[in-house]
Amino acid sequence: MRTVRTLTAALLAAAATLAAAGTAVAGTAAAATPSAGSTPTPSAGSGKGEPAPTEAGTGFRTATAFRPGQQATAGASTGDYLYWVLPIDAQQRVTVNAKVTLPESASRHGAATWRIDVYDGLRRRQPCTYGTQNQAAAKEAASVELSCTLRTVRAAAEPWANDPLPGSYYVRLTVVDLPEEDLGLPVRAAVEAAVKEIGGSSAVDGSLSAPLVPATVTGPLREPEDGWSGGWWSDRWLWTAAGGVLAAAAGIFGYSLTRGAGRPSRVPPRA
Template sequence: MRVPKLLGAALLALGLAAGPAAADSASPSPSDDGGAPTEAGTSFRTATEIDQGETATANGSTGDYLYWSFPADTGQRPTVRATVKLPETHAAQTWQVDVYDGLRRRQSCQYGAQTRTAAADASTVELACVLRTVRAWSEPWANDPLPGTYYVRLTAVGLGTGDLGLPVSAELQVDSKDIGGSAAVDGSLGEPLVPGIAVTSARDDDESAGAVLSAIDPDDGWASGWWSDRWVWTAVGGALAALAGVGGYRLTRGSGRPSRVPPGA
């Protein structure tokens, strides 16, 4: 019976197909073109772009808004981690990290310490925000995370007058977990939510420089929602069902030929 051989071939095909799928959905690798950023923007339009996996740093003052942006693609569950190094002398401070999507809609955190209060003798405060899984498509009225640019805003809230302007330094890192076909949906965006507005600023009254927002994207391009590993499991499930049908037929058919009945018996 060749059913075991056919079953082994189907399982081998599953392994070969799942390999490229996992490689295609990997998180973007850190940038190799000059190291991680060492400053942060002060608004959405000047947010410093970072790749997933690299650690960005910035110096600022209490009361400042620090902004970064990063790309997140379909099937990823981003985790934003921020560490703020506080001055030696300060009162109790509350710090908060917020994440917004490409439409500047604030995204809720599944879990993580998004807001924390540092005691007066604390030297650092650590924050974290684990977003929901990025979906390939969503209803217009929904607030689901969609592929595109995401913005991180880090700031201290409710500061007293005496703590305004104190020097601080911050570290920010974004990583993602690939969820895969379990989060796949039927549908996809025409384009990722990546703002492409060009901003022009004057220098020395006669020189201008343009900065295009969100110039970075995943190293392997945007998935656009057309592929997920559930296609592999659907195909393999169909193949196994066909093999089961063939095997059942051969088992119930019998191995011997039917005996001939003599005429007139």
């Protein structure tokens, strides 16, 4: 029994060590990943610290690239389709926010409804899990705000699935309903994206051979600042190791019980 207790204590100590190591690694990975809204630190040759774009594309092929944490802006005419593109990696959940500053109410003839859509690298429209994807603005409104939170990006998926995968994500902003007389009025749009690292709760086995980045996307913003699959750490490693240690401890404890139950009891000799 002393040997069993010693082995069990050693296994539990190993589990505690793994937990501490996992926490340290996760903390290091989190510290290395820039938080949404933070200002990137300039680094030579890394593409960091570039200014936020001040224009938008008019289609998928001309989409303007920006990074999470930046605020991309653009001036446009009511009725234009505005396109931006940004990189999203596995185990990340992105929320895209948009704000449109509308013309003076005196120049408008009625309410208008704006819409934001997000497409992946295969140009498949990804559904919003929550957020205000469509928003109506009254004639007197000075601005309208929209939001779309996507599902967590997966490292791999079945070919027939519509799961979001690592790569380029396109943001499209446009007006979908308004008086015809208001077409062409000047507006000002601002778009930004916040990324949250989800971790092992969404980790899957397998990965893509290459991210879904079309060849038409050019420039220094083609990949995340820390590279694709930069957040390689997943707490699944921690739980798998700790589970194996605890299973071994349970096996040793069960063996000790069955061994003790099989021993013959000692009967003291009669006087």
